[in-house]
Structure formats: C-alpha cells, structure tokens
Amino acid sequence: MRIVIAEDSVLLRDGLTRMLTDGGFEVVAAVPDAAQLLKAVAEHRPELAVIDVRMPPTHTDEGIKAALVIRRQFPDVALLVLSQYVEESYATDLLSEASSSVGYLLKDRVAHVRDFLDALRRVAAGGTALDPEVVAQLLVRRRDDPLDRLTPREQQVLKLMAEGRSNTGIMETLKVSPSAVEKYVTNIFLKLDLPPTNTDHRRVLAVLKYLGS
C-alpha cells in the first residue's frame, strides 16, 4: 500500500517512515508541511495519507484543513489524522466532510505498533478509526440528551461501536455473549431512532451523524 506522510518533526517523520516500511507499507513521500503534502498527494496519488494536525506555518490545525482539501480533490485517498491532543472541534470538522476512509487518532497511539497498523489498514479499507478519547468527547452533549435514555452498558457499547469495533470486538472487550451484544445494539438503534444496518462502517456513520447533528 502506498502512503504519504506529513509531519513536521524530523524525528517522528523518520520514525513513522521506518515503522510503516517495516510493517510492509510503501512510503512514497514524507513531507514537513501542508503545502508539500498537497503537492505530494497530487503527484503520487497514494492510497493513504498520514497527517499531523499541527504543522507550519501557524502550528494550529493545518493538518485538518489539508485533509479536507485532499478529501474534496482526491476522494479516493484515505486519511489518517494524528494529533497531539484530541479536540472535539477538530474531529467534528473532519468528520463533517469525511465520514468514510478516515481516522483521527492521538499521536501517542503510534507507540502501540500493532494496534496502530490495524487502524491504518481499517481506514485504508474504507473504514474508520476514531480515538477512544475522540469518541468520549463526541458523546458529551450540550443540549437535552437522548443519549441519557441509554443504560450505562448501552452507552459503553455505543462508544465501542463509534470507535469502529465489530460485534465480535465488542463481545471480546465486554466479555459478554454474542446475543447480548446484538440486543444492546438493537436497543441503541431503537432508542436513537436509527434503522439497524449490517456493516460496521454504516453503524459508525449512523452514530457519528447522530452525534454531529
């Protein structure tokens, strides 16, 4: 799989390149800022771009803006955004325009190599990878909250769903039976007025759409 990396720290850029190469990916370009990222994506047409949020010149949210430009210009390129901090407002910006083949992870997650590479593959395959912290923040509601209707267990299941876990994954994490998970999921969809669907991806979409409303 062909990947472009945008990260302004030389240390991390080299480290990421090494880790992805070791993991069997082909890093076609590793660049230090958003302008060069857009150029590299246009030139190499990679399958995935790994993007740091905070890059020169303003060191604020260049990465998010660049990711949105890539999504509009090259919808085929999957996006994995890395951030030193998880901020709800960045995540909603990103997810409002890109709801598939997209990931938003805390930068620390690169330390867990296997999980990180799994997330990367999931995103490249058209899925989503949201940091548990992002999901937690998205679940905080400001107005009257239909989520209050969910039991704590159902909220737990919803969080895992939003992170992109399958029913099997939820089952293993919560150590419950498959039928129990199915029951929770059905209840969640019922309580949130969502039509039940089959794939993990559409479940996340539905959840996010609901959360972003």
Added chain:
Amino acid sequence: MAGRKPLYRDLMTWRAIRNALAGLLAGLAGGVLLGALILIWGVALFTLATGTDDWEHVAVYVGIVLLIMALTPWLVHGLSAMQRSRLRVTLGAEIPAPVRPLGRTWHQLGYHLLAVPAGLAGGLLAVLFPVAPWLARWFTETDEGLARALLGPGRRESLAQRVETLARSRADVVAAADAERRRIERDLHDGAQQRLVSLAMNLGMARERFEAEPEPVRQALAAAHDEAVLALTELREFIRGLHPAVLNDRGLDAALSGLAARAPLPVRLRVDVPEPAAPGVEAVAYFIVSEAIANVVKHAQATRAEVTVTRSGDLLRITVTDDGRGGATPAAGDGTGLRGLAQRAAAVDGTLSIDSPPGGPTIITAELPCES
C-alpha cells in the same frame, strides 16, 4: 549623628553652599522679574481704577494688564524649570514637573516669591560660611523640601499617576505570564513531546520485533515501553494544563467542550460568548473552569456539574454549579484550589464568589471584565 563626617569635610556641605549661592542668584532674578511685573500690573490697574480720561492711555493700560496676566504663567513655569535644573545641578535632586502642562501655577508663583527672602537669607549665610555651615545646610534642606512641595506634582496627582502605572504594569505582568506559558507549551510540544513519542514508538517496535527473545529481555522491553507510554500521557496532561493549544486555535468554546468531555463526571456546558474576549481573559476563564471542575471532582462528591459562560457587555460571567455536598470555602484546608481561583480572577480585575451551603449545591461565579 553617629558616624557622620565633620561638616567641613563633608562634600554635602560644599554642595549646600554652592546651592545656596545659586539659589540667591536664581531667587533674586526670579523675584525681581516677577516683582517688577506685578508692580507694573498693579500700577496699571490702579491707574485704570482711579480714572483717566484719555482713551489712548486706557487702551495702553488695559493692554499691559492683559499682557502681564497672559504671560505670567509662562514666565512662572520658565522660572520653575530653571529652579528645578538648579536643584538638579547643584544637589542632584530630581523634582518632576506637574503632569498637567501649566498645572499648579499658584504654588509655583508662591515658591518664586518665597525664593527672594529665602535666597537672600541662604546666600548671606553661605557667605558667612566659616561661621555657619550648619545654617547653610538647614537652608538647603528647607529649600529642597519647599521646592518639592510647591514645584512638584500634588499628592493626589502623584497617587493617581502611581495607580495608573501600577495597573499598567500588572496588566503587563499578567500578559507576560500568559505569553510565557504559551512559549513553554510550544517548546515542550516541539521538543520533549516529539522525542518521547519517538522513543515510545521505537520501544513499541522493538517489543514487536523481539518477541522471540528470552523472557527477561522481553520483560525489560515491555516495562520500558509501558513506562514511556505512561510518561507520554503524563507529559500530554501537563502541557495541556499549562496552556491548551486549542484555546489559541478555536477559542474558549472549543477548549471548554474538550475540558467538559475529559472530566470524569458528566458536565453540561453552555457557552454564549458572541464576541471573543482578550486572549489573556479567555485563558483565565479556561483555567477557572478547569480548576473548578478539578475541585468538584476532588471534594464535592457530586454526580454532575454544569458550566455556563456568558458575556454581557464588557463582562464575562462564568458559573460552575455542582450537586455535591457543599461546604466549600476558600479558607478551608482543602481550599487551596478555590483560593487559586480567586487569585486568577483578581489578576485581571475580576471577582469570584462561592455559594456553598453545607449539603450543597455549590455555585461558583466569576466575573471578568473584558474589553475586546
């Protein structure tokens, strides 16, 4: 006075004599000039009052009276400047001019009139120096005190100026501290944090790669990796506590919603701030909410909290309410957090009140003035 040099050998005595002689000349010059003017003015006024039938004379006298009245303040301030520079040159005494241009003219006129007899007396004593250096010195001290009282700015004016200076310097200190936090946050982010991520990543890779190694090696690697990840998390929390980057990028609303989301208890948040406040004030608002929530978590035994931030005019009002056990006071032993809140509010001229009856609920209200 103990340890004081004999007056003859003291430099100050010579300076005092030099000052007294200069004071004699300056006082006489000023006094004669002002005296002559006042005399001419008086004569002209007297002539006008006792009557003269020649219209040309009347016009001339009226002209003289008005001219003298118009010129005298300038002359007085010119003489004052001269006297101030005399005191500076001969004594090294720095006497500031009044803040308002042409302010305190009557005081200064009084000084110049007093300067004539005072100058005569002082000069005479100085001439009699071998006999009376003490008197010259006394004269000089009186002279300086008089000049300070009558030529310098008034007490009220000085205080007003001091308050203004203090307010400005405090605002500068608050802004500088804020800028410093941002700088440290940026430095840590660009430096230590990246390096630590890299370290944790390398250890993570090593852990995967050396899975076939003997148990002690794997254990050591795993421990190092776990430690690095933990250090990374702690550093991230620390940096965020120092200054949340999102506050710069996205403003108070976004920063607070992140804060509410990270809290270990449900926090309902309402932010209604159509116009952003100054960055320094927003930072204070953020930290007040942050510390208030931390306080709720630590002490209140609450099940939920509510944060409201609204802006009305030039006032940013922050309310943090919880349904805990109440009884929070800034004076209590565990109240360092609350005292910190009050200090933060006060640093930008804001106020903080705590309403926390035993049994709850606790309501913390902060009001911060903000000109945008």
